[in-house]
Amino acid sequence: MDLRALECFLAVAEEGSVSRAAAALHMTQPPLSVRLQTLERELGVPLLIRHGRGVELTAAGRALAERARRLFSELNTTTELVRTIGLGTRGRLTVAVGHTVSPRLLPHLVGGTMLEPGVDLVLTEDSDSDVVERVHRRDAHAGLLHLEPGGPGGTQHAASRARALEVAVVAREPLVAVLARTHPAAGQERIDLAEVGGERVVVTAEAGAGLAAHLRAAWADAGRSSDARHEATSVMHALALVEAGAGVTLLPAQYSSMLWPGLIARPLRRHTAVVETAVCWRPDEDSPVLRRFLRTALSTPEPDMLAPEHARDDGSR
DSSP states (O other): OHHHHHHHHHHHHHHHHHHHHHHTSOHHHHHHHHHHHHHHHHTHHHHEEETTTEEEEEEHHHHHHHHHHHHHHHHHHHHHHHHHHHHHHSEEEEEETTTTSSSSGHHHHSGGGGGEEEEEEEEEOOOOOHHHHHHHTTTTEEEEEEETTTTGGGGGHHHHHHHTEEEEEEEEEEEEEEEEETTTTTTTTBBBBTTTOOOEEOOOTTTTTHHHHHHHHHHHTTTTSSOOOEEESSSSHHHHHTTTSSSSSEEEEGGGGGOOEEEEEEBBOOOOOOOOEEEETTTOOHHHHHHHHHHHHTTTSSSOOOOOGOOOOOOOO
């Protein structure tokens, strides 16, 4: 059954007149009459009773009109569903987030359009190795983690490449020293790790291999790699140890705004490698919602390792 013929029939049924239906459909009356006659011949039953005042529906016509209304309603719903799925405004997105990735970064990546009513967003927290593994197994559409020092040669980047994942940097930030407000060095504008007194508190690789590698490198550059230390398997536990007076810790700068009153963050006097937060994903993942997420994530000011299909449009293309 031709949908256009069914649409013409329904217009006649709604208007109660072939001439008024023709005007509503922006067509002349003769071709509309031909479509109606063709539809009746196809079904083998009369659908309309024509008289001087217009038309009336037969019993078969009333049944067809009722079902045609439901059909077109379902067709419109299906069209809208397919369109929103294709545009990435409907669907499910699971992002595996490394333990040490600052929550302050997430609103910039998943806020706004990713929180539309049609998008089901799921965030899970995992170790860096589990982030890569979950994306590889398709348990997550994308992952966020800290790369180890050395940029493209970092362990996470190499491991992701080995698993055929794409990797791009979404944020860069320096390390800062976090001290208890009662620490003797808390009044300094910048902290020299080689001179700051007290023990150090480190976040272990169990929390995040990428960040742990940055911390080891920074302390080693300051000649403090063999000093006494306290270990924590999470950023929050490290901060609790610092407040308790266990020593000084290093964290990415985005954690500065998350410190509670007993803690204070200070920039470092000596240069250390910036901490890179990266997104990884399977290049063969066919998810419009993921593509929208990547466009948002890679539109930040920081990325320079972008897959061509997700690179920002600078106006030259």
